[in-house]
Amino acid sequence: MALGIGSAGARIVSLLSKETTLVDRFAYISCDESDLEAKEGEKLLIQCPIDQKMTPPMVRGLSIAYIDEIKSLIDGARIVFIVAGLGRATGSGLAPVVAQLAKENGTDTVSVAVMPFAFEEKLRFYSGLALRRLRSVSRGVVVVDNDTLFKSTSDATLKEVYDIANSTAVKALGSLLARQAEDSIPVGLNKVLGTVFQDGYSFLTCASSGSVDKAEEALARAIIGISKRAETKDANHAVVVLTGDTTLKASETATAVKRLGSMFGSEVIDVEYAVNYRGGSQLQVSVLASGFKATRYDEYDPLSSLRSIDDAMDCTLPSGLEALSSFD
Numbered sequence: 001m002a003l004g005i006g007s008a009g010a011r012i013v014s015l016l017s018k019e020t021t022l023v024d025r026f027a028y029i030s031c032d033e034s035d036l037e038a039k040e041g042e043k044l045l046i047q048c049p050i051d052q053k054m055t056p057p058m059v060r061g062l063s064i065a066y067i068d069e070i071k072s073l074i075d076g077a078r079i080v081f082i083v084a085g086l087g088r089a090t091g092s093g094l095a096p097v098v099a100q101l102a103k104e105n106g107t108d109t110v111s112v113a114v115m116p117f118a119f120e121e122k123l124r125f126y127s128g129l130a131l132r133r134l135r136s137v138s139r140g141v142v143v144v145d146n147d148t149l150f151k152s153t154s155d156a157t158l159k160e161v162y163d164i165a166n167s168t169a170v171k172a173l174g175s176l177l178a179r180q181a182e183d184s185i186p187v188g189l190n191k192v193l194g195t196v197f198q199d200g201y202s203f204l205t206c207a208s209s210g211s212v213d214k215a216e217e218a219l220a221r222a223i224i225g226i227s228k229r230a231e232t233k234d235a236n237h238a239v240v241v242l243t244g245d246t247t248l249k250a251s252e253t254a255t256a257v258k259r260l261g262s263m264f265g266s267e268v269i270d271v272e273y274a275v276n277y278r279g280g281s282q283l284q285v286s287v288l289a290s291g292f293k294a295t296r297y298d299e300y301d302p303l304s305s306l307r308s309i310d311d312a313m314d315c316t317l318p319s320g321l322e323a324l325s326s327f328d
């Protein structure tokens, strides 16, 4: 099951529903009705009785009244992929709650955390905090950094930036979560999960190249995306998906995969790969790599080094709402 939370999560899962062939159920949770519009699948709206700007702790507070509904939404799923953009109220507040409820239910969760663009400095604190929380309650966490999905140019609108970022992210996720088809050799769910269910964080990055050594060049670009956010030598598992046209040679794939260990600076890395011939002459490469104990986002939350804080206490209701009888 894929579950989109908040605005970014809902948009990405809705696009993913048209791309993946491996996910059976799609669902959406948000505090904003417009995130749920025109989405096919199960939907849950978390309502706030007072119109006001929310924070992640407020959303967590509001979610208490919806715990049974969240539980029944995820009930029966073998694996839940939770997708959320972190840093604002809904995704940061709700994604860790949903992951925790799935864990209590005995369901394995893979949380896909979309991290803020560099220009969204104000979102750093909550995104760092939410990522740490997600790590503590999910079986696997895949970090997708918005800056690796789109190089910001001054003339693009925010909608264009999101659209490009989403199409890149969804192509990468869809190529990992694909069934066997005529024009592809997929990696298979078990190998993806084997990579993601490692200690620490996984990263998903993408790059493309049209040069003579396109496989190697695109791979190097994707790995540079990870190197700015974590120690590449910590990587112990990776899945590489190459998407090109029908001229993509086996020898190119083989060379790229062989070079991967030295590109990461880790000779012990366990590499799986998949090939997809539905692309164009530009070779697209997606790299999912795992085993990263620390990330640059640890610095986003200055309290992350303290071990004595009880995160479960961080849950508030908008003032005035405590007295409403519908809240536990």
Ligand SMILES: Nc1nc2c(ncn2[C@@H]2O[C@H](COP(=O)(O)OP(=O)(O)OP(=O)(O)O)[C@@H](O)[C@H]2O)c(=O)[nH]1
Pocket (backbone or CB within 6 Å): 005, 006, 007, 008, 009, 011, 012, 031, 032, 054, 084, 085, 086, 087, 088, 089, 090, 091, 092, 114, 115, 116, 117, 120, 123, 146, 149, 162, 163, 165, 166, 169
């Ligand atoms: N890739 C991508 N990122 C997005 C998109 N929409 C928002 N984001 C990013 O995701 C993070 C969280 O933003 P939203 O998803 O809009 O926030 P939300 O979870 O809906 O929270 P509230 O609207 O405050 O309740 C921010 O870093 C945004 O830049 C999107 O469509 N695609």
Ligand SMILES: [Mg+2]
Pocket (backbone or CB within 6 Å): 006, 007, 008, 032, 090
């Ligand atoms: Mg929103």
